[in-house]
Amino acid sequence: MHSRNIILVGRDRDTWGPAGLTQGVYGTRGNLELVACDAAEGLWVFWFNADSADDPLTTPDVPPGAWSSGLGFADGSRYVDAQIVQSTLGPDHLEVVALTAGGVLESWYWSPGPGFQRRAPVVADGIRAFRLTHRDGELEVAVESLDGGRSLIVSPAIGYPERFWSACDGAAPLDDDAAGMLAAHGIRDAQPGTVRSARSSRDGGTTELTWRDADGGIRHLGIPD
Known part of the structure; x- marks a missing residue:
């Protein structure tokens, strides 16, 4: 199937930095949703017809x-990283957390009709890197x-769609073995720090890999189990 094809995402958009990906609930089999930072300002979300x-x-x-x-949104700020997850709330809302160039971690959510909306207050300030689950x-x-x-910041579902953030004891890891998996499949042109992985149900279970190639393009590869 199409899972093993390496695909260029957003070829007509000027984006930069790592891209975040999740499997959504839309479509018959669950489309993929990808968020990336615009090179100048704002964010882009792309979706894959699975x-x-x-x-x-x-x-x-x-x-x-x-x-x-x-689809572009979040004009007015420059971002260095953004990650997306499919929510169980809403119903079927999408959650995005994005890091500005000034180190501010923002929370956004997508719902039918209004589209993406930014929440206040911010998740945290003075941040260099993050990982959303x-x-x-x-x-x-x-x-x-x-x-x-390093620390862990948690937002419960209480009061949704508003969110309130609190720091917890302990620190979760920020990295996974996505870069090693990519290298194991003979792909060695990924820009350092841009390789990300996510799980989907495609083809009975697939690891979805995204990265920036040597020319700066976002690449996507699905590796079935």
């Missing part, structure tokens, strides 16, 4: 096995501060 050619055609603008051309409506953000300290 349906097969035999499924009912619900999105004629993006054929099965292809990525959309992208989701469980039953709760968000966990592992962060590394500008001074090198």
